[in-house]
Amino acid sequence: MMKSVKHMVEYLVRRSRVLLYQGYYDLVFGVVEAEVWVKTMKWEGIVEFLNAERKIWKVNGELAGYVQKWKSLTNVVVLGAGHLVPPDQPLNSQAMIEDWVLERGLFQNFYEANVSSKSIFVE
Numbered sequence: 001m002m003k004s005v006k007h008m009v010e011y012l013v014r015r016s017r018v019l020l021y022q023g024y025y026d027l028v029f030g031v032v033e034a035e036v037w038v039k040t041m042k043w044e045g046i047v048e049f050l051n052a053e054r055k056i057w058k059v060n061g062e063l064a065g066y067v068q069k070w071k072s073l074t075n076v077v078v079l080g081a082g083h084l085v086p087p088d089q090p091l092n093s094q095a096m097i098e099d100w101v102l103e104r105g106l107f108q109n110f111y112e113a114n115v116s117s118k119s120i121f122v123e
Helices: 006-013 031-039 046-051 090-102
Strands: 017-023 055-059 062-070 073-078 119-122
Touching (some): 017 031, 031 073, 046 062, 055 090
Parallel strands (some): 017 073
Antiparallel strands (some): 055 062, 062 073
């Protein structure tokens, strides 16, 4: 049985940037499960995050998935991927992580002074 890391994500999102991502076809912890899980997070920005627009994400002009973000929390749905996103979509995974780390495109961050620029990603 897998243990929840929600309490760690709640801790981290207050102190650093956090990237969550799921493969669209993930049967272990998919898009719906992630949305339910995120909705229960105890974080002062959760309402704004849930109300943030989910934007179309493209890599090299091709639809790659959807990005939803608010301040330090970014959640990505990667199309064409199952539970193991990087092996299923290696180029899109690389683009996602590079763009998030370098704060490019849809992954740009305008975080508050009390949130450090440290980066954490959670699959």
